[in-house]
Amino acid sequence: MNTKERELVALLKTMREKYGVLGVKAEFEAEGTRMPELLRLKDVSSKAGGILALKIGGPEDVWGIEQAMDVGVDEIVAPMVEGSYALKKFMDAFKKVVNEDEREDTVAAVNVETAQTYGNIDALIETGVKNGLHGVTVGRVDLIGSMGLKRDSINSPKVFKITESICRKAKAAGLRTVVGGGIEKESFDFIRKLTEANLIDRFETRKIIFDAKVAASDQKKYEDGVRDAHRFDDMWLHNKQGHYSKIAGEDKANFEKLAKRIAS
Numbered sequence: 201m202n203t204k205e206r207e208l209v210a211l212l213k214t215m216r217e218k219y220g221v222l223g224v225k226a227e228f229e230a231e232g233t234r235m236p237e238l239l240r241l242k243d244v245s246s247k248a249g250g251i252l253a254l255k256i257g258g259p260e261d262v263w264g265i266e267q268a269m270d271v272g273v274d275e276i277v278a279p280m281v282e283g284s285y286a287l288k289k290f291m292d293a294f295k296k297v298v299n300e301d302e303r304e305d306t307v308a309a310v311n312v313e314t315a316q317t318y319g320n321i322d323a324l325i326e327t328g329v330k331n332g333l334h335g336v337t338v339g340r341v342d343l344i345g346s347m348g349l350k351r352d353s354i355n356s357p358k359v360f361k362i363t364e365s366i367c368r369k370a371k372a373a374g375l376r377t378v379v380g381g382g383i384e385k386e387s388f389d390f391i392r393k394l395t396e397a398n399l400i401d402r403f404e405t406r407k408i409i410f411d412a413k414v415a416a417s418d419q420k421k422y423e424d425g426v427r428d429a430h431r432f433d434d435m436w437l438h439n440k441q442g443h444y445s446k447i448a449g450e451d452k453a454n455f456e457k458l459a460k461r462i463a464s
Contacts, residue, residue, distance in 0.1 A: 204439040212248035219425030220414025223250030228257045228264050229279045242271050259290040265297040275307035282316045284327040291331040312366050313339030314346040325373045335376030338363050354382040355390045367399040380404040385423040391416045405429040
């Protein structure tokens, strides 16, 4: 663990104490997390006493689930699960890789992030409950994109109504609910209303998972927490950049030697 990673651990510990932060996120899907990065994030989160959640590449990403279990990921989330069949395929893949005695400690969840998924939400939840699903995450950025809405509509009454409907149905079925995507200080009222109605358990930024009841209990606490979450993300990206810059520079001297030999 390097100096920057120790700073990340210290920040994460502070965030856990002040804002009810539960842990850290990574993803194979859009972010393309590499295995060395996943291992480093696991180390950072574990040393701070937090969990690690991983979004795999798709509903039937067996390789992603295998990597998650090898690393010791706490929660596995499947993206783009748009209907009952895709959800069943995800749960089949999850059960194929995750032994029965490990499932008690490993969460299986799906993203609800398209208009099509929303249209199929009743059947999806029913199938999920039957197959051992633990929770759903409303991914607001992809959701509004699939509806042809602009980014500035993310906290609008229309998007709130859809999110509220999804979460209400999921909670009624006993599933854990999470909201993510475009979480900024402007999202406070959106998150607060869902939290006060007991419709969400968590919300998340790109990298940080919050306990909604703690972090959204006060506007200043929420805004400070989201700001520190973005700070964590920034520190992590700089750490990653430094790591790969070092690797990229390892052969510089050899390049120069070879260039001279080729030219001679």
